[in-house]
Amino acid sequence: NAGVTQTPKFRVLKTGQSMTLLCAQDMNHEYMYWYRQDPGMGLRLIHYSVGEGTTAKGEVPDGYNVSRLKKQNFLLGLESAAPSQTSVYFCASQTGRLEAFFGQGTRLTVV
Amino acid sequence: KNEVEQSPQNLTAQEGEFITINCSYSVGISALHWLQQHPGGGIVSLFMLSSGKKKHGRLIATINIQEKHSSLHITASHPRDSAVYICAVRPNSGGSNYKLTFGKGTLLTVNP
Numbered sequence: 001n002a003g004v005t006q007t008p009k010f011r012v013l014k015t016g017q018s019m020t021l022l023c024a025q026d027m028n029h030e031y032m033y034w035y036r037q038d039p040g041m042g043l044r045l046i047h048y049s050v051g052e053g054t055t056a057k058g059e060v061p062d063g064y065n066v067s068r069l070k071k072q073n074f075l076l077g078l079e080s081a082a083p084s085q086t087s088v089y090f091c092a093s094q095t096g097r098l099e100a101f102f103g104q105g106t107r108l109t110v111v
Numbered sequence: 112k113n114e115v116e117q118s119p120q121n122l123t124a125q126e127g128e129f130i131t132i133n134c135s136y137s138v139g140i141s142a143l144h145w146l147q148q149h150p151g152g153g154i155v156s157l158f159m160l161s162s163g164k165k166k167h168g169r170l171i172a173t174i175n176i177q178e179k180h181s182s183l184h185i186t187a188s189h190p191r192d193s194a195v196y197i198c199a200v201r202p203n204s205g206g207s208n209y210k211l212t213f214g215k216g217t218l219l220t221v222n223p
Contacts, residue, residue, distance in 0.1 A: 031209050042115070042197070042213035050209065058210075090154060100144065100199075100211065104153035 003027065006091050006103035013081040013110045021076040021106050023091030029101075031094045032074040033058075034066060036087040037105075043090065049074055081110045114138055117198050117214035124221050130185040132217045134198030137179065141203040144211065145172050145183050148195040157183070157196075188221045195219070 004025045013019055023032065030051050035043040045058030049068040063085060065077045074093075078085060091103040116135045124130055134143070145157040158165050158172040160181065165172050169188075174181040185192055198214040 033210075040215065042215045043199075043211075044213075045210060048210065092154075094209070099156045099159040101156065102146075102154035 004091055004093055004101050004103040006089075006106050008106060009104065010107045011109070013078075013108065015081060015083060015110060017081050018077070018079050019081065019108075020078075021089055021091075021108075023074045023076070023093075023103060024072055025074075025091075025093040025101070026072060027093060027095070027101065028071070029093035029095045030071075032068065033092045033094075033100075034064070034074065034076045035090045035092065036060065037090060038087050046076065046089075081108075083110045086110045114202075114212050115198055115200055115214040117196075117217050119217060120215070121218045122220070124188050124219070126189060126221055126223050128188050128221075130188050130192070130219065130221075132183045132196050132198075132219070134181045134183070134214055135179060136181075136198075136200045136212075138200065138202045138212075140176075140179075140200045142201040143174055143181050144199040144201070145181075146197040146199060148197060148216070150194070152194075154197070185219075188219075190221045190223050193219055193221050 007022045033048040034046040044060050047066040049055045052071040055066045067075045089106045092100045094100040118133045142161045148154045160174045169186045171184040195216040197216045199211040
């Protein structure tokens with residue numbers, strides 16, 4: 001079992017470029033989440049999904065889009081990257097009220 | 112005011128010491144999670160609690176639902192315990208019980 005796998009692990013983007021972060025889980029979990037982690041702040045929810053084909057906005061959704069076309073994959077897109085999106089991004093999955101499983105994180109720098 | 116407050120923010124200990132990290136929250140919850148994040152690393156779930164106490168190796172987590180408070184204890188601390196410990200709660204109101212609200216974390220450094 002791989003658990004939750006995020007790709008890529010590191011990326012440097014220029015302002016205005018676009019990219020997609022992939023989160024894949026092999027535990028058949030319904031719920032998936034994208035968070036960002038910034039110094040001095042707790043993890044903040046960007047978008048989440050409660051099942052295949054559904055997505056919803058979290059606390060800080062601006063500048064990001066997501067898709068959940070397959071149950072095991074949750075994609076996070078940045079259409080036009082900005083320096084304010086420099087952060088560490090974490091994906092997580094869980095089933096109902098069970099414990100959450102996190103990916104290893106993606107360190108994104110926008111210059 | 113953050114819904115989840117952790118203390119202390121930073122903690123330095125000597126190897127072998129008993130460590131306590133505290134978490135207070137202001138909302139009704141269905142569960143509380145303790146997470147561990149090593150420097151530059153991913154996040155690992157240590158415990159999920161809804162009542163009482165859980166133990167795993169040298170780690171013990173307790174929760175008092177009435178007082179809205181949880182503690183994470185590390186016995187016989189070791190340098191490999193150096194990490195950020197994050198408290199997260201699952202609110203039980205308004206259909207948000209599948210989302211987590213996170214504290215800012217406690218940075219623990221254990222010196223040899």
